[in-house]
Amino acid sequence: MTLPTVLPAPRAVLFDLDGTLADTAPDLAAAVNWLRTERGLPPTPYSVLRPTASAGARGMIGAAFGLAPGDDGYEELRMQWFDRYQETMAVHSSLFGGVTELLLGIEQAGMAWGIVTNKPARFTDPLLPQIGLSHAGCVVSGDTTGFAKPHPAPLLEGARRLGIDPAHCWYVGDDKRDIEAGHAAGMVTVACNWGYCGAIEPSTWGADYLLDTPTDLLQTLRTVVEAARMAERAA
Structure with a gap:
């Protein structure tokens, strides 16, 4: 697990879908x-x-x-x-282990979360309720904005729908395009080693965080939030 020194405390976490939240x-x-x-x-x-x-x-x-x-x-x-x-599409697909607990922890911490995927809406919309993700704060599919990642437009649309400045959003994905889109949108980026990741080694993507499990992500979020609170109290 790679941790940078100081990054903005998140108010929302946006996720890729395939290979990040769900094993499809x-x-x-x-x-x-x-x-x-x-x-x-x-x-x-x-x-x-x-x-x-x-x-x-x-x-x-x-x-x-x-x-x-x-x-x-x-x-x-x-x-x-x-x-x-x-x-x-939903015969064998399911959430990765630890994702349910991750999303619950995000909600309990008072943060929003949503999904930004390149998957077309004809698949995203019927799939999410079948795998337990119907409660996402926003859902942006690959054809929602007319652009697909690595273009930042879908991520910016997700932040807009949540009503949160992109600078206070984190984006989590398992593909180099996810990290490129997150950087272009001005978000903190997380590469998830538990996903599919493709042929390009995730350590070379330039993500702010490289994490091995959803549990690592939840702990990292809590650590960053607590560090931000301590800094505010010390100011």
């Missing part, structure tokens, strides 16, 4: 492997698919079929994957 990779991988099975191909190993889960269709189709946006056949696969995933 099993259902994302199952949907793309269904496409392979339909074509008479063997399933792609889950160990190959899981690290790409935060990249959504681009990551899944890239890992399973070796295709990228713009390649012949990519768009057809993407639309079929969307349809299949929508039918089966």
Whole structure:
């Protein structure tokens, strides 16, 4: 767990969804492997698919079929994957261990929390109540603002909906784009080692914090809040 020296005390924590709050990779991988099975191909190993889960269709189709946006056949696969995933998005998906306690601790500390994800609203909106996240203070999906991370617009929209200055928000994610978006929005950034993280080592992302578990994040929040209170009393 890496701790910087002094950072603003948070009034809100915004979270990425896939690979940060929720372990959705099993259902994302199952949907793309269904496409392979339909074509008479063997399933792609889950160990190959899981690290790409935060990249959504681009990551899944890239890992399973070796295709990228713009390649012949990519768009057809993407639309079929969307349809299949929508039918089966909450079969095996669940919150990461410690996330329920983390969110409760944030609420008990008087802080707000919300979700800012690149996942389209057609998936985000029905998924959240099925995995126990319907009580988020705000939900900003990948198509809410017309921009996706690493653009800061979705994060700024999340702060606006919570009514909290971005400088007093922390953003937590498991992808380098999350940290880039958080910095661009003027937020404190947290890279979560418990997520999917992709091919780029999280220690190189430049996050303000690199934490291993949701419990570490809750403890860090409490430590920073208490340090800020002590500084106010000493002033």
